[in-house]
Each structure stands twice: as structure tokens, then as C-alpha cells.
Amino acid sequence: MSDQQSDASGTPDEPEREAAAALGARATKDGPAPGARAVGEATTAGRDRASTPPVPPQDAGPEVPEVPAYARRPQQGDVWQRKPQERQPGLSARLRNPSPPGVLPGTLWAVLATALLSALLLGDGLGVNALIVAVPAALAASFAARSAGRVLRPWTAVWAMGGLALLVVPALRDAGWPVFLALVSAIALGSLALHGSRSWPGVLLGSFGLFTSAAGGVRWGWQGVRERTGGSRGRLRTAVRTTVVAVVLLLVFGGLFASADAAFADLLGDLTPDLSVGEAPWRVFLFLLGAAGALSAAYSAAAPVRWDRITVRPGTSRSRAEWAVPLIVLNLLFAAFIALQLAVLLGGYDKVLEETGMLPAEYARQGFWQLLWATVLTLLVIALALRWAPRGAPGDRNLVRGVLGTLCLLTLVVVASALRRMDLYVDAFGLTRLRISVAAVELWLGVVLVLILAAGILGARMLPRAIAVSAAAGVLAFGLISPDGLIAEQNVQRYGSHGTIDIDYLKGLSADAVPALDELPEPLRSCTLENFQRELAVHETPWYATSWGEARARDILEERPARNQGTDCYRIGPEVDDRDGVEGESTYDPY
Incomplete structure (x- = not known):
């Protein structure tokens, strides 16, 4: 009986031991297998269920229903808090x-x-x-x-x-x-x-x-x-x-x-x-x-x-009539003005008096600034016209060249007229810093017009750099000619021919004017150079901060010092210019 019971009880354990041994050998060789873990867990769970009595469930309270996914709302933060925006890089960084x-x-x-x-x-x-x-x-x-x-x-x-x-x-x-x-x-x-x-x-x-x-x-x-x-x-x-x-x-x-x-x-x-x-x-x-x-x-x-x-998109092209008619009318206006200018300015002083009833200096003062602004505005008109120029038909390019080329040529004559007026102006009142500066600007605008004409023939690819080179070359030439020295030289020559000079204005020039002012007769020379001599004696600069103009002025004043003229210098000032026929009119003019 006992043997039968032992056989009955040992019969089901024999396959389990053989399966466990096989899985253990495989786990030892290849690591634990998923099947072995499953069999072991199932065996252990079966033993636990057989030996452990069932525990009655405890009272867990009412069951809370699960919220559906469509009804769930994402958790939000402070509604007043703004999201930080990423800083966009600047233009130069891009x-x-x-x-x-x-x-x-x-x-x-x-x-x-x-x-x-x-x-x-x-x-x-x-x-x-x-x-x-x-x-x-x-x-x-x-x-x-x-x-x-x-x-x-x-x-x-x-x-x-x-x-x-x-x-x-x-x-x-x-x-x-x-x-x-x-x-x-x-x-x-x-x-x-x-x-x-x-x-x-x-x-x-x-x-x-x-x-x-x-x-x-x-x-x-x-x-x-x-x-x-x-x-x-x-x-x-x-x-x-x-x-x-x-x-x-x-x-x-x-x-x-x-x-x-x-x-x-x-x-x-x-x-x-x-x-x-x-x-x-x-x-x-x-x-x-x-x-x-x-x-x-x-x-x-x-x-x-x-x-x-950085690309600049061209403007919307216009039709030929809409674009060309205003410019042709402007060209006709320029032509009429230039025809009158050639008759007046080429005739000299007598022709100016006959046609206008004004003095040459007054005539020049009246028109120079207007002609300068006319030149600047013409360049603006050319830039806008090129932006809206017609470019659909094959003949549009020839139309643009013809109309704008004519406008540039007529504007060059306006530039020459403005420079001629400035020449009359300087001859009457003398050369100053403002007058030489605006004359140089007007001359450079003429160079820009010539470059635009060349770009219309050869192509506009080099135009921006060519204008920049012309501006730099103009500044370099303006510094090399010594504008203060040129002003002093012109006024000294004018004193020799007309007998008029503005000593007070010449005293305010730089040391570059000393070589020209050294040619004046006494007491004008000493009265003009005494301020320069005093300033150069007080302000001594080292070699690396001394210009050639200052060094040359020191040498001239050391060789021929200005003598003290006492109160005689106070009686010297702007003198009367009777050449224009206006008695008592001073040759000083702020412009």
C-alpha cells in the first residue's frame, strides 16, 4: 500500500525533474531561457495555489471609473506666462x-x-x-x-x-x-x-x-x-x-x-x-x-x-509711353535752359548785364545753388527711371539708352554752367572754404554723369565700384591740392589785381596758407601771419604728429618772423570793391 502510494506520488514528479534538468543544462550553456522561466514560474505558482488557501478580497471601496482619452485635457501652466521666443540673428550675422x-x-x-x-x-x-x-x-x-x-x-x-x-x-x-x-x-x-x-x-x-x-x-x-x-x-x-x-x-x-x-x-x-x-x-x-x-x-x-x-528687386516695368514721355519733356526743358545759358554765359560780363540787368556776382549767386540741386535731383531721376524702365521688347534697351543718355549729356552742360557761375562768384568775392567745397562736389557729380554714360555703353556691372573709386580719388586730390593754400593764393592774387582782400577771413585758415600769405606786402603780411606765429610757438608737436604744411610754416616764420604792427592791423579789413560799380559794397560774403 505504502509502495503503491509512493509510486503514485512519485510518478508526476519524475517528468518535472527531467524538464528542469534539461532547462538547467541549457541555461548553464546559453543563459536562462524564456521557456525555462515560464515552466519554473508555472510550477511555483501551482505549488503556491495548492498549499496556500485563498484569501477573501478586502473591501476596497467604490470603483472609480476611468476618464476616456478624448475627455482628457493636457496640463496647462500659467496662462499669463508667455513662451520665450528665440532671438533671430541680425542681418550681418546671417x-x-x-x-x-x-x-x-x-x-x-x-x-x-x-x-x-x-x-x-x-x-x-x-x-x-x-x-x-x-x-x-x-x-x-x-x-x-x-x-x-x-x-x-x-x-x-x-x-x-x-x-x-x-x-x-x-x-x-x-x-x-x-x-x-x-x-x-x-x-x-x-x-x-x-x-x-x-x-x-x-x-x-x-x-x-x-x-x-x-x-x-x-x-x-x-x-x-x-x-x-x-x-x-x-x-x-x-x-x-x-x-x-x-x-x-x-x-x-x-x-x-x-x-x-x-x-x-x-x-x-x-x-x-x-x-x-x-x-x-x-x-x-x-x-x-x-x-x-x-x-x-x-x-x-x-x-x-x-x-x-542682399538683392534689390527691380521695380515694375512701365510701358514705353508712360516711361518715356515725362523724360522727353524734361529733356526739352533742359535744352531750352541750356540754349539760354550758352548765349548769356559765353557772352561775358557785358552780355550778363544786357540780358539780366544784374551784376555778374549777383547773377552767379542767384543760380549756382539751384543748378547744384538740379544736378543732384537729375541723378535721382536717372536712378528711379532705371528702376521702372521698360524691358519687355527688344527695342526697350535702345530707348532707355537714348533718353537717359540725352539727359546725362544735357546735365553735363548744366554742371559746366554751374561751375562758370562759381567762377564769376569767386572773381567778385574771393575763394572760401565753402565755395571751393561745393565747386568740388559739383565737379565730382559731373564725373558721376560721365561714368553713367560709360555704363550705358559698356555695361553697368562696374558702375558701383567705379563711383566709389571716383569719390575716393576726389577726396585724395582735394587733400593733395591743399585747399587752404589754394584759397590763400587766390586771395593774394586777387589783391594784386583788384586791391581788395579779407584779412580777417585769411587769419582763420590753417598753416597750409602761410606760404601764400608770405607773399603779401607789409603791413598786411605781418598782420595776417602774427596769429599763425603765435599758435605755432605755443603748440609744439612731436615729429610724428607734425604735418609737412606745419613744418614748412615754421621754417618760413623762423626765417622771416612777423613784426608787431601795433594798432595798424585793426584798421585793415575788408575793403571797397568799386569794380562792380556799387559804391560802398563790401566784398565780404558769408557764402
């Missing part, structure tokens, strides 16, 4: 290359040289120091452009050489107004050289491209400094110690040699910048300005802004 290369050591050294030279040389005025400071800044831009893989193109060389040539004007002229124009033009040409622009938006916006690169250039340079000095603090300390030792040696032995020889002391004093404690903030500002300017130039060279990518 047009600039995304990742400029790292800063090379040569670029950093050139930037440091520019900053040091700015702090040492620019605090005493402008002269040849502007060109000296620009050289390491140009080298920094060259190193950065080479690291970015850029090559020197012909137009880049033209812009760069033109900018450096404009910096010769501060070295030659003492007058501040042509020097200011030359500096602004040099910065514009340098920016064009770095960005490489050729279209109208590129030339106009690229001229100010250095200012858009200032902040990015400083960040780029600071990142390069941190990368270079991160693991080389020992070398940095060595460089600082070397510099300090060299400066101490120069000061000690330079002071000994200067005290031993007066000639060497004078030479050392002329070559060494005058540094004082009171000028320290100004020198620090110039150092930072030079560093920021050089970094801006280098950053522009490494990652230029492609202003040429």
Missing part, C-alpha cells in the same frame, strides 16, 4: 560666414602693436602717425585673411592701396577738414577691401562694415588670447619679466647718455613720445581703441559679411 578660424599668433602680435602705437603716437595729433598705426592693423587683417583661405584679388588691392594713400593727407596737410574727409574715406575703403563688395548694397553697406564687426572682433580676439595663454602662464610671466628688464635698461642707460650729450638728449626727446601721468586715461582709451579697431579689421578679413547677397 550674411557672415558661420565659423571663422582661430586667431593666429601673428594676428595677436599685430593687434598688440597697433594698440601700443595708438596709445603712444595718436595722443598728440595727426600726422604721419596715422599711416604708422595703419600698417600693423593691415598686417593683422592680412594674417587673418590668409588663415581663412582668402586670396588677394585685384579690387581688394585697389581698395587697400587707396586707403593707405588717403592716410598720406594727414602727413601733408595741417587743415582739419580735408584730413577728416581723408580719414573717413580711408576707413570706408579699408572696409571695402576686407568685405569684397561689388553691388550697390555691397558698396554702400560694406563701407561701414568695420563697425558691424567691432563686437564680434573683440570676442573673437579674447577667445584666441584665452586659448593661447591657457596652458602657458609660465611663458607669459617670462615675457613680462623680459619686457620689464628691457624697459629698465633703456631708461637707465638712455638717461645716462642723454645727460652726457645734449645733442643726443634733443634727438631722444624728439623721438620719444611725451608721456605724463595726467594723460594716462586718454592713452588707455587710445590703446583700447587701437586694439578694437585692429581686431575688427582682422575679424572682417577672417569672416567677411557678404553684403552682395
Whole structure:
């Protein structure tokens, strides 16, 4: 009985042991199998159910129904809280290359040289120091452009050489107004050289491209400094110690040699910048300005802004009649005006008096400014006409060339008429800064008209850069001719022929006028030059901040000093000009 029970009880366990052994061997070889886990779990669960009595369920409370998916609402935050908007990059950031290369050591050294030279040389005025400071800044831009893989193109060389040539004007002229124009033009040409622009938006916006690169250039340079000095603090300390030792040696032995020889002391004093404690903030500002300017130039060279990518869509083309009729009427008006001008102006003073009943000077004063504005407005009309010109039929191009070419030719005659009026004006009242400036602008507008005519024949691809080159060349020529010297020379010659001169106005010119004013007879010469002699004696500038015009004026006044004329100079002023037939009329005119 017992044996039968034991056989009965052991019969069902035998297959389970064999299956477990087989699965265990497989698990040992290949890891636990899913079937083995399932069989084991089923066996264990069956044993638990057989040995454990069922537990009655406890009272869990009322059943909560589940919310349907379509009725669920997403959890919302504060309704008054706005989502942060992503900041859109600026125009220059979208047009600039995304990742400029790292800063090379040569670029950093050139930037440091520019900053040091700015702090040492620019605090005493402008002269040849502007060109000296620009050289390491140009080298920094060259190193950065080479690291970015850029090559020197012909137009880049033209812009760069033109900018450096404009910096010769501060070295030659003492007058501040042509020097200011030359500096602004040099910065514009340098920016064009770095960005490489050729279209109208590129030339106009690229001229100010250095200012858009200032902040990015400083960040780029600071990142390069941190990368270079991160693991080389020992070398940095060595460089600082070397510099300090060299400066101490120069000061000690330079002071000994200067005290031993007066000639060497004078030479050392002329070559060494005058540094004082009171000028320290100004020198620090110039150092930072030079560093920021050089970094801006280098950053522009490494990652230029492609202003040429800005496209200006042409306007809606008009029909031939709608476009051409107003311009043809304008051409007829210009032709009628020019026919009268040729009859009047070519006839001389007598013809002017006969036709108008006015003096030549009054006639010139009445019409010059109107003709100047007429020239400017004509250029605006040409630009708008090209925007809306018809371009559908094959003959539209010939129509545009014919109508606008005729308008340009007639406007050139208007420019000649305005310059002739200015000649009459100057002959009556003398040459001034304003008169020579507006005459130069009118002459440049004539050059622009000639370039537009050439573009109509040869194509307009080169027109934006050609106009920019003409503007820079005009500024350079204006500085090289020495406008203050030309004004003084014309007034001295006018005094010799007409006997009238405005001494008070000539006293306010720059030192560039001294060579011409030196030709006046006494006491006019001394009365005119005594202010220049006093100012040059008070304001002594070092060699790098002295222009050639100032140096030449010093030599003339040292050789022939102005004598004190006492109260005689107060009785000399604008004199009466009886040539125009108006008794008691002063030749002074504010324009």
C-alpha cells in the first residue's frame, strides 16, 4: 500500500525533474531561457495555489471609473506666462560666414602693436602717425585673411592701396577738414577691401562694415588670447619679466647718455613720445581703441559679411509711353535752359548785364545753388527711371539708352554752367572754404554723369565700384591740392589785381596758407601771419604728429618772423570793391 502510494506520488514528479534538468543544462550553456522561466514560474505558482488557501478580497471601496482619452485635457501652466521666443540673428550675422578660424599668433602680435602705437603716437595729433598705426592693423587683417583661405584679388588691392594713400593727407596737410574727409574715406575703403563688395548694397553697406564687426572682433580676439595663454602662464610671466628688464635698461642707460650729450638728449626727446601721468586715461582709451579697431579689421578679413547677397528687386516695368514721355519733356526743358545759358554765359560780363540787368556776382549767386540741386535731383531721376524702365521688347534697351543718355549729356552742360557761375562768384568775392567745397562736389557729380554714360555703353556691372573709386580719388586730390593754400593764393592774387582782400577771413585758415600769405606786402603780411606765429610757438608737436604744411610754416616764420604792427592791423579789413560799380559794397560774403 505504502509502495503503491509512493509510486503514485512519485510518478508526476519524475517528468518535472527531467524538464528542469534539461532547462538547467541549457541555461548553464546559453543563459536562462524564456521557456525555462515560464515552466519554473508555472510550477511555483501551482505549488503556491495548492498549499496556500485563498484569501477573501478586502473591501476596497467604490470603483472609480476611468476618464476616456478624448475627455482628457493636457496640463496647462500659467496662462499669463508667455513662451520665450528665440532671438533671430541680425542681418550681418546671417550674411557672415558661420565659423571663422582661430586667431593666429601673428594676428595677436599685430593687434598688440597697433594698440601700443595708438596709445603712444595718436595722443598728440595727426600726422604721419596715422599711416604708422595703419600698417600693423593691415598686417593683422592680412594674417587673418590668409588663415581663412582668402586670396588677394585685384579690387581688394585697389581698395587697400587707396586707403593707405588717403592716410598720406594727414602727413601733408595741417587743415582739419580735408584730413577728416581723408580719414573717413580711408576707413570706408579699408572696409571695402576686407568685405569684397561689388553691388550697390555691397558698396554702400560694406563701407561701414568695420563697425558691424567691432563686437564680434573683440570676442573673437579674447577667445584666441584665452586659448593661447591657457596652458602657458609660465611663458607669459617670462615675457613680462623680459619686457620689464628691457624697459629698465633703456631708461637707465638712455638717461645716462642723454645727460652726457645734449645733442643726443634733443634727438631722444624728439623721438620719444611725451608721456605724463595726467594723460594716462586718454592713452588707455587710445590703446583700447587701437586694439578694437585692429581686431575688427582682422575679424572682417577672417569672416567677411557678404553684403552682395542682399538683392534689390527691380521695380515694375512701365510701358514705353508712360516711361518715356515725362523724360522727353524734361529733356526739352533742359535744352531750352541750356540754349539760354550758352548765349548769356559765353557772352561775358557785358552780355550778363544786357540780358539780366544784374551784376555778374549777383547773377552767379542767384543760380549756382539751384543748378547744384538740379544736378543732384537729375541723378535721382536717372536712378528711379532705371528702376521702372521698360524691358519687355527688344527695342526697350535702345530707348532707355537714348533718353537717359540725352539727359546725362544735357546735365553735363548744366554742371559746366554751374561751375562758370562759381567762377564769376569767386572773381567778385574771393575763394572760401565753402565755395571751393561745393565747386568740388559739383565737379565730382559731373564725373558721376560721365561714368553713367560709360555704363550705358559698356555695361553697368562696374558702375558701383567705379563711383566709389571716383569719390575716393576726389577726396585724395582735394587733400593733395591743399585747399587752404589754394584759397590763400587766390586771395593774394586777387589783391594784386583788384586791391581788395579779407584779412580777417585769411587769419582763420590753417598753416597750409602761410606760404601764400608770405607773399603779401607789409603791413598786411605781418598782420595776417602774427596769429599763425603765435599758435605755432605755443603748440609744439612731436615729429610724428607734425604735418609737412606745419613744418614748412615754421621754417618760413623762423626765417622771416612777423613784426608787431601795433594798432595798424585793426584798421585793415575788408575793403571797397568799386569794380562792380556799387559804391560802398563790401566784398565780404558769408557764402
